[in-house]
Amino acid sequence: MIVLDASALLAFLFKESGHEVVAQYIDNACISTVNLSEVAGRMCRDGVDPTPLLQQLERTAIEVVPFTQTQVLYAAHFIPQTQRYGLSLGDRACLGLAKDRKLAVLTADTVWSQLVDAEVILIR
Secondary structure, eight states, rough: OEEEEEHHHHHHHOOOHHHHHHHHHGGGGGEEEHHHHHHHHHHHHHTSHHHHHHHHHSSSSEEEEEHHHHHHHHHHHHEEEEEEGOOHHHHHHHHHHHHHOOEEEEESSSTHHHHSSSSSEEEO
């Protein structure tokens, strides 16, 4: 199992650079509801209704994981070490899920591997 960052799911959905890497993991992946919200928000920003995507995700093997109190604490504790690099709540939520479940993260954000004690797999 691997944790998808919003950047990884977006690359996969829009066939952006790195989508081939994401495709290798997609059938054994999970994503935080916070990151899924980021994906839906990007679609809305671009004028695309995210409802069909959310319905399609329900029919896949991707596990959508609610943002738990444990993950909230991990995300909060990441602030001191990531703040100067501009990691968002979504970034920290993704890392919090990975830490909570002891899983690797799939992302396009290259700086993550230098900041936190988690396995980070870059898609590009």
